[in-house]
Amino acid sequence: MVNLLPQPEQRRLTSAYYMRLxxxxxxxxxxxxxxxxxxxxxxxxxxxxxxxxxxxYRAALEGSVGLKERAYTSEDVAELIxxxxxxxxxxxxxxxxxxIDGFGDKLTPGIRxxxxxxxxxxxxASVTLGGTALTRQALLTFADALRASPxxxxxxxxxxxxxxxxxxxxxxxxxxxxx
Amino acid sequence: MKHATPLIASIILxxxxxxxxxxxxxxxxxxxxxxxxxxxxxETLTRRDAIARSMEQxxxxxxxxxxxxxxxxVGNDDVVTVIELLEDAARQEGVTLSISSVSVGSVSGWSHHxxxxxxxxxxxxxxxxxxxxxxxxxxxxxxxxxxxVLESSGRTRWFGxxxxxxxxxxx
Numbered sequence: 001m002v003n004l005l006p007q008p009e010q011r012r013l014t015s016a017y018y019m020r021l022x023x024x025x026x027x028x029x030x031x032x033x034x035x036x037x038x039x040x041x042x043x044x045x046x047x048x049x050x051x052x053x054x055x056x057y058r059a060a061l062e063g064s065v066g067l068k069e070r071a072y073t074s075e076d077v078a079e080l081i082x083x084x085x086x087x088x089x090x091x092x093x094x095x096x097x098x099x100i101d102g103f104g105d106k107l108t109p110g111i112r113x114x115x116x117x118x119x120x121x122x123x124x125a126s127v128t129l130g131g132t133a134l135t136r137q138a139l140l141t142f143a144d145a146l147r148a149s150p151x152x153x154x155x156x157x158x159x160x161x162x163x164x165x166x167x168x169x170x171x172x173x174x175x176x177x178x179x
Numbered sequence: 180m181k182h183a184t185p186l187i188a189s190i191i192l193x194x195x196x197x198x199x200x201x202x203x204x205x206x207x208x209x210x211x212x213x214x215x216x217x218x219x220x221x222e223t224l225t226r227r228d229a230i231a232r233s234m235e236q237x238x239x240x241x242x243x244x245x246x247x248x249x250x251x252x253v254g255n256d257d258v259v260t261v262i263e264l265l266e267d268a269a270r271q272e273g274v275t276l277s278i279s280s281v282s283v284g285s286v287s288g289w290s291h292h293x294x295x296x297x298x299x300x301x302x303x304x305x306x307x308x309x310x311x312x313x314x315x316x317x318x319x320x321x322x323x324x325x326x327x328v329l330e331s332s333g334r335t336r337w338f339g340x341x342x343x344x345x346x347x348x349x350x
Contacts (some may be wrong), residue, residue: 002183003305019182019185019186020185021184021190022186022189023185023186026186026192026193027189027192027193029193029196030189030193030195030196030197031196033196033197033199033200034192034196034199034200036200037196037199037200037203040200040203040204040207041203043207044203044206044207044210047206047207047210047211047214048206048210050210050212051211051213051214051217054213054214054217054218055213057217057221058211058217058221058224058310061221061224061225061228062224064228073231073232073234073235073238074230074231075237076234076238077234077237077238078290079291080238080241080245080248082289082290082291082292083248083249083252083291083292084248086289086292086321086346087248087321087346089253090251090321090323090346093316093323093324094316094317094323095316096309096311096312096313096316096324096327097309097312097313097316100309106209113331114330114331115328115329115330115331116327116328116329117326117328117329118326118327119325119326120324120325120326141263141281145350149203152343154307164218165201176245
């Protein structure tokens with residue numbers, strides 16, 4: 001079909017057509033978006049009200065007297081746990097009587113103890129016994145008696161202390177194990 | 180220009196609608212986030228409260244045991260009682276006591292308690308000194324002898340130096 005309209009008129013009509021098309025498109029999209037907005041309005045209002053309500057609830061919970069008072073409870077429990085742990089480690093810590101009885105029973109004639117030192121360990125104590133032995137044999141007998149005792153382990157008598165035959169000064173180190 | 184007026188108006192309308200929609204959408208999103216945060220915080224608080232309630236119950240149930248335990252610990256202002264305990268025990272066992280130092284120190288891992296370190300020396304017979312040390316070990320306190328040195332200082336006399344620790348409440 002031949003278009004008899006002049007070229008400028010044809011361009012004006014085409015331009016007007018696209019302009020109307022764009023206007024209709026914008027109106028339709030705008031209407032759809034506005035409709036969406038209207039439909040979103042109840043959700044907006046409800047969520048705003050709910051958010052305020054939940055935040056008030058949280059604030060009330062935070063400010064509740066009971067919770068504030070109970071904040072000290074966990075501190076008390078922590079203190080109790082620590083106290084139990086410490087007293088447990090200090091319980092049954094007596095060992096000196098057992099230690100002295102332990103080597104006192106093993107004293108053989110001719111042995112005189114003149115110094116005792118001890119330092120607590122996890123299982124008992126590390127002990128050093130110092131003294132004089134009338135004879136070398138008495139010292140060996142004493143050291144053997146300690147070695148034979150289940151209460152003493154790692155009994156050490158330096159060989160150098162066995163050089164003297166009589167009136168030997170000695171120093172025995174050992175580990176004492178609590179029963 | 181006259182022909183473009185409807186287009187301009189529709190564009191303005193579209194932009195306004197988009198802005199309003201974006202405002203509402205972002206608003207809903209923000210409020211939902213706030214609700215989530217408030218709910219989670221409330222749940223945490225409720226849980227904490229429940230735990231605190233149960234701990235409170237436990238503490239109430241073991242209050243007698245707590246008092247007994249507290250009796251083993253030296254009070255914050257009662258360091259002097261430690262010295263008096265040692266002096267009483269020394270008098271009782273007939274040894275001469277000399278306290279060389281009393282110090283309070285913190286121990287790693289302890290936040291509610293401190294350790295009292297006492298260094299002292301005693302003079303007496305071997306039997307009296309060992310009896311004195313044995314008495315110290317059975318004191319009604321969380322206390323123990325850490326180390327000691329006993330030396331013969333005469334025919335029947337002995338001299339001993341000891342380190343002992345007590346537990347005290349932290350200030």
